[in-house]
Amino acid sequence: MAPAAVPPNRPPVTVSGAALKPSTSLRAGGRTVGRYVRRAELPGRLSPRPYLHPLTTLAGVPVTGFMPADHPHHLGVSVAVPDVAGRNFWGGPTFVRGRGHVELDDHGVQQPLAGPAGGPEGFTEELSWHADGGELLRERRTVAVRALDEDSWVLDLAFALTNPGPRTLSLGSPATNGRPGAGYGGFFWRAPSGSGQAAVFTADAEGEEAVHGRTADWLALAGGPWTLVFAGATEETRRDPWFVRVADYPGVGSALAWTRRLPVPPGVTVARRIVTAVVDGRLGRAEAGALARRLTAGTGA
Template sequence: MNVLLRCAGRPVARYLHRPDLALRLSPRPYLHPVTTLGGTPVTEERPEDHLHHLGVSVAVPDVSGHNFWGGRTYVRDRGPADLDNHGVQYHEGWKLRDPDGFVEDLSWRAEGRELLRERRTVAATELTATAWALDFTFSLTNPGPENLSIGSPATNGRQGAGYGGFFWRAPRQAAAPGVFTADVQGESSVHGRVADWLALTGPDWTLVFAGATEGTRKDPWFVRTGEYPGVGSSLVWDERLPIATGATVVRRVVTVVADGALGRGEAAALVRKALS
């Protein structure tokens, strides 16, 4: 089942809110394909290199030992392991559903119990004739009687692998995409760093990611361009994130989706417009 997201009268994304996926992929709602206003696809779904990469989604590899990322789980002093610990994000219902956006309730469940409740808000906004913005907010609440914590392979011993949270899998093309912030460029320079915004550029498209809340702006960027093209805003880089019973964690990422390969000045200007 899916919902079309429209911007400037054009379909720019499909949202699969009840995808039919194997448990090993950690089933969850996701956006794919996402396109520029000119129709160029800027997401990839279940690529051969990582079958659990699903367009644009919220994916977390470790919620108190439960895998909501998909694939193998990184175990300290052991490495990646195939474990029977995968969770599912269930669509619970719509609070709002319009052509240009929606508000959705989800339940994160594993081993027959609810670990987290999520309120997700997604909206599409036209910026120019060749660029639009995807505004994506998620809030995770611990509804249970026990404290939880979110981890990553990095917190479990794999250096530099602090992924988990908002994640965008871009399409693999003949050449690796470029990546830059306002100050530096290249995967090695931006990966694991905090920056107000980060741009990923293909031959005929640009994605500019910006944290739009104080917590999100403090999160490091997880970046891959050589191994595969993907960008995430990392909830957990080197220390586990506790979520006490009744507590809520909120993150908001606004992504500019533009036709053409933009430079720093153009990217910065579109981010300012998207956040204004």
């Protein structure tokens, strides 16, 4: 049985299709490195939302996976939360304690509200997270790209989620709903499969078991001819544990609610910022650490 209806905070704002570009190409160092899709025809069970895909290295090597057979609700790079006040903004089946993952009609939608302010090197936009005809969260999202050197570029993604309604709501995940060890939700990057098992490491740990669920200022995922170096650009972001998968599929997230649900009182904003280097070639720990320090040098981190 589906969970009880969530009282709407306020109706989501609607915009005409003509007022909103369906996608934006992203350019770093004069080269197209990807696309940000804000309006896409997606099934409701995927929790429709804007996403970044395809993204590539400067040499054109793909570094995102989209709707893979193992997890069709993985949409390149996106901001997604499994449980917002009982509604699924992650996609796929919902975890219900005592029943496992079951298919429920409880998926929310992230709706862009207006055309973005900016261009192919960066923009800011507002989104409405809504379900059951009512708005649960209002988001302000900023996406920026820049070239770092001849074989790497940077994706800087920040989001701020505000509760616009009169009641406290909370964000959760399977771990915070009675399934220990599976916390996730927030920034998530699905990397491409098919190039062998990726390597994952931080400054002082290596391997999925060693880094999953831990905090670290930066984390690197190296898969074949590419490396992704993720760094938290704010103190709040660095306090969130990393959600990591390499054995089943390659993916990295920064978890908003790992062991406890995250309450969001009325008018309160939850803000996070992840800066990611996209690199041609496979980096080692020393190289990745030096790159991570460069990523956050100008962010105030």
